[in-house]
Amino acid sequence: MSRRPFNSTCFQTSHTIPASHPRHPNTLHDANAQLQLSVDEYTVCGAIAGSATLIFTHGTSFSKKLWEPTIWRLLKAMEGGGSSCCVKRILAIDASNHGDSYLLNANILRQNCEIDP
Numbered sequence: 001m002s003r004r005p006f007n008s009t010c011f012q013t014s015h016t017i018p019a020s021h022p023r024h025p026n027t028l029h030d031a032n033a034q035l036q037l038s039v040d041e042y043t044v045c046g047a048i049a050g051s052a053t054l055i056f057t058h059g060t061s062f063s064k065k066l067w068e069p070t071i072w073r074l075l076k077a078m079e080g081g082g083s084s085c086c087v088k089r090i091l092a093i094d095a096s097n098h099g100d101s102y103l104l105n106a107n108i109l110r111q112n113c114e115i116d117p
Contacts (some may be wrong), residue, residue, distance in 0.1 A: 005070075005071060006071075008077070008078060008079070009045050009046070009078070009079055010042050010045065010104075011045070012045060013041045013043065014031060014039070014040055014041075015038075015040075015041060016033055016036050016039075016104060017034055017036065017039055018035070018036070018037070019034070019037045019096045019101075019105075021100060026110065027110060028108050029044075029108060029109075030111060031054070033108045034079075035096045035101075035105050035108060036101065036104040036105060037048075037093055037094060037095075037096060037101050037104075038093075038099065038104060039064075039092070039093050039094075040091070040092045041091055042075070042090040042091075043089055043091065044078070044088050044089065044109065047088035048086055049091075050072055050086070051088035052086055052087050053087070053088060053089040053091065054087065054090045054091065054092070055090075055091045055093065056070075056071070056093070057093055057095070057096070058098065058099075058111055060098075061098025063098050063100070064099055065096050065099065067092045068092075071090055074090075075105070089101075097109055101108065
């Protein structure tokens with residue numbers, strides 16, 4: 001876990017968490033292997049109680065980093081308290097076979113998976 005400033009009102013922390021079991025056993029070399037997910041957490045400094053947590057996911061062939069410009073703009077819009085948006089935390093998650101999560105799971109995932117209909 002590493003924590004670093006993201007902008008003037010927010011810290012970014014990177015986490016690795018266990019993933020759920022894959023949908024089909026042919027997606028892994030070992031059906032009992034535990035997949036991992038890479039998650040970036042953006043924590044807003046001074047957020048008020050009851051503020052929301054936003055969860056950002058991505059489409060096929062993208063990664064969680066796709067959301068950084070959007071997260072930056074959202075946090076910038078919230079600066080100074082003039083916004084009616086109340087966010088305390090943002091989570092950006094890589095799917096198990098994309099981005100940083102893929103790097104964690106590269107030795108577990110099959111490259112060419114054939115799934116019978």
